[in-house]
Amino acid sequence: RVGAIRFSSAEAAAVSLGEPQAPGGMAPTKDSENDSRKKTFSEILAERQVQAQRTVLINCPPNFNAKAFLKYLSQHGNIKNHFFYKSKAMYAVIEFSEKESITSLQDVITIPEFKDEYPIPFKSRILTLMLRKQSDPGSEQTQILCHRQTSIPVEMLLKKLCDAESVSEQLYLLTNECQLTEENTKLRFLACSLIQDIASAYVPDCIVKPFGSTVNTFGKLGCDLDMFLELNKVGKNSAKRKTSPFNIIYQMKKAPSERIAAQRILNMLGEFLDNSGPGCEGVQKILNARCPLVRFSHQPSGLQCDLTLNNRIALKSSELLYLYGSLDPRVRALAFSIRYWAWNHGLTSSIPGAWITNFSLTMMVLFFLQQRQPPIVPTLDQLKKLADAEDKEVIEGFDCTFVSNLNKIAPTSNTETLDVLLGDFFEFYGNFAFNKNSLNIRKGKEQNKPEASALHIQNPFEENLNISKNVNAAQLQRFVSLARDGAWILQQVEKRPLDNSKPWGLAALLQASEPGRVGKGFKRLNVLNSDRVKDLLNSLKM
Numbered sequence: 235r236v237g238a239i240r241f242s243s244a245e246a247a248a249v250s251l252g253e254p255q256a257p258g259g260m261a262p263t264k265d266s267e268n269d270s271r272k273k274t275f276s277e278i279l280a281e282r283q284v285q286a287q288r289t290v291l292i293n294c295p296p297n298f299n300a301k302a303f304l305k306y307l308s309q310h311g312n313i314k315n316h317f318f319y320k321s322k323a324m325y326a327v328i329e330f331s332e333k334e335s336i337t338s339l340q341d342v343i344t345i346p347e348f349k350d351e352y353p354i355p356f357k358s359r360i361l362t363l364m365l366r367k368q369s370d371p372g373s374e375q376t377q378i379l380c381h382r383q384t385s386i387p388v389e390m391l392l393k394k395l396c397d398a399e400s401v402s403e404q405l406y407l408l409t410n411e412c413q414l415t416e417e418n419t420k421l422r423f424l425a426c427s428l429i430q431d432i433a434s435a436y437v438p439d440c441i442v443k444p445f446g447s448t449v450n451t452f453g454k455l456g457c458d459l460d461m462f463l464e465l466n467k468v469g470k471n472s473a474k475r476k477t478s479p480f481n482i483i484y485q486m487k488k489a490p491s492e493r494i495a496a497q498r499i500l501n502m503l504g505e506f507l508d509n510s511g512p513g514c515e516g517v518q519k520i521l522n523a524r525c526p527l528v529r530f531s532h533q534p535s536g537l538q539c540d541l542t543l544n545n546r547i548a549l550k551s552s553e554l555l556y557l558y559g560s561l562d563p564r565v566r567a568l569a570f571s572i573r574y575w576a577w578n579h580g581l582t583s584s585i586p587g588a589w590i591t592n593f594s595l596t597m598m599v600l601f602f603l604q605q606r607q608p609p610i611v612p613t614l615d616q617l618k619k620l621a622d623a624e625d626k627e628v629i630e631g632f633d634c635t636f637v638s639n640l641n642k643i644a645p646t647s648n649t650e651t652l653d654v655l656l657g658d659f660f661e662f663y664g665n666f667a668f669n670k671n672s673l674n675i676r677k678g679k680e681q682n683k684p685e686a687s688a689l690h691i692q693n694p695f696e697e698n699l700n701i702s703k704n705v706n707a708a709q710l711q712r713f714v715s716l717a718r719d720g721a722w723i724l725q726q727v728e729k730r731p732l733d734n735s736k737p738w739g740l741a742a743l744l745q746a747s748e749p750g751r752v753g754k755g756f757k758r759l760n761v762l763n764s765d766r767v768k769d770l771l772n773s774l775k776m
C-alpha cells in the first residue's frame with residue numbers, strides 16, 4: 235500500500251508506579267554486571283559526547299519506507315541506535331557504530347539547488363532525505379514509532395496522579411512521566427555536538443558541553459538546553475615547551491578584559507549561527523548579561539538553547555546537583571516535584587527576572603534534606619572530605635573539589651517517606667526566617683545574611699556570591715504563601731478519597747493553580763498573575 239505509514243506517538247518510558255526510574259541517559263550505570271563501580275558524571279558526559287559525534291539527524295519525508303531507508307544507510311556502516319521523533323517535521327536520529335560512517339555517507343550527499351534562493355554551504359550533520367521516485371506500491375509498509383519529546387499535558391498528569399496510592403507514589407509518578415527520556419537526552423547531546431561543529435569553523439578544537447537541567451537529573455521534557463563553549467583546551471599543550479630553548483606563541487588579537495573577549499567571541503558566533511547555522515533560528519545576542527550568552531531556537535531538535543562561554547563552574551554546579559540527585563531516589567523525586575509545582579504556579583519562568591530560578595529552588599530542597607534527622611544528603615564539605623587527589627579542581631581561583639565516585643558516599647539511614655518530606659518541606663519554608671538567615675549547603679547550616687537581598691542562598695563554590703540575588707521581596711513572598719498553602723492543602727487532602735471524587739495529595743497541590751477549580755487557589759492566583767505581569771513588564775523595561 236503506497237504511503238500507508240502509520241505514526242504512533244509512543245510513550246517513550248514505560249511507567250511503573252511507585253518505583254523511581256533512572257534519569258534518562260544520565261543514570262550512573264555500571265560498566266558490566268560484575269563491576270560494582272558506578273560511572274562518574276565526567277565519564278557519562280564523555281561517553282554521550284562521543285555517541286553524539288557518531289550521529290546524524292535526518293529530516294524524513296512523509297510516506298517513506300523506513301526499513302528500506304535504514305538498510306540503505308547501513309551501506310555506510312553499522313547503525314548502533316536509531317529513533318524517530320516529530321517536531322515540525324519528522325526526524326530520524328541515526329547513530330553509527332563508527333564516526334567514519336558519516337564521512338562515507340557525506341561522499342554521497344549533495345548540496346541542494348533552489349529556484350529563487352541560494353544555499354549557504356555549511357555542511358552540517360543535519361540532512362534531508364528526498365525521495366527520487368514514488369514508493370514502490372509493493373513495498374513493505376513500515377510503522378514508525380515516534381518518540382515523545384514533550385511533557386504530557388497537566389490535565390492528563392492530574393488524572394494519573396489521582397489514581398496513585400500514596401503521595402510518595404504520586405511524586406515518583408510525576409518524575410517518571412515528565413523527566414528527560416533516553417532519546418531526549420541523546421537529542422540534547424546531538425544538538426551540542428552540531429553547534430560544536432559550527433563553532434569549530436571559527437575555533438578549531440573547541441568543545442560544546444551541555445550543563446544545567448540536561449545533565450543534573452532534574453530536567454523536565456521541554457526544558458531549555460544550557461550549553462557552553464570550552465576554548466581553554468586549545469593551545470594548552472605546553473609539555474614540550476619546558477624542555478626546549480624555544481617557545482613559539484600564536485599571534486592573536488587582544489581584548490582589554492576576559493568579559494570583553496567573551497562578548498566578542500559570542501558576538502561572532504551569534505552572527506555565524508544566524509547566517510550559516512542550519513536550523514538555528516531567532517538568534518539573540520544577550521551580551522550585557524552578568525554571564526553573556528547567545529540564545530536561539532534549534533528548530534530540528536525543537537530545543538531552545540542558551541550558549542555561554544567557558545562556564546566551567548556552572549558545569550561543576552550541575553555535577554554537584556547530579557551527584558545529589560543520584561544518591562537517593564527521594565532526592566530526585568522531591569526536587570523534581572517541587573520544581574514542577576513551582577513551574578505550575580508560575581513561580582519560575584524561562585524568562586530571566588526577579589523570580590526564583592530552578593537552580594536556587596533545587597538548592598533549597600537540598601538544604602531542607604540536610605536538615606532532616608538523620609540528614610538525607612551530606613553537606614558539600616563532607617563531599618569534599620571524600621574527594622580523591624584526581625577530584626581536586628580549582629576553577630578561576632575557587633575550590634570546586636568534591637568526590638566524583640558515588641560509591642564512596644554512604645547511604646543515609648533516614649527512612650522518612652516522601653509523604654512526610656513534601657509536607658514538611660512546605661512547612662519548613664513557610665516558616666523560614668528569610669529576613670535574617672542565609673542557606674548554606676556547604677556547611678548544611680543557616681547563617682546570618684551577609685547582605686540585604688530578599689533571599690540569600692550562598693553559591694556553593696563562589697562563596698561570596700548569592701545565587702538568588704535576583705529574587706525580590708514580592709517573589710519571595712509568593713513562594714512563602716504558596717508553601718504555606720501547600721502545607722495546608724496537603725493536611726486537608728493527604729489521602730486518596732475512597733470514591734475518587736476529588737483531587738488529592740500532589741494533584742490537589744497542582745490543581746490549586748487552575749483558575750476556578752479551587753476557590754482559595756483561584757482568588758490568590760488572580761493577584762499573583764497581576765504581580766507577575768508587572769514583574770514581566772519591569773524586566774522588559776530594564
Ligand code: GTP
Nearest residue numbers: 446447457458460548549551552591592593701702
Ligand atoms: P531550567 O533551565 O529552568 O530547567 O533549570 P536548570 O536546572 O537548568 O537551572 P538554571 O537554568 O537556573 O541554571 C542552569 C545552571 O546555571 C545551574 O546548574 C548552575 O550551574 C548555573 N547557574 C544558575 N544560576 C546561577 C547563579 O546564580 N550563579 C552561578 N554561579 N551559576 C548559576
Ligand code: MG
Nearest residue numbers: 446447458460
Ligand atoms: Mg537551564
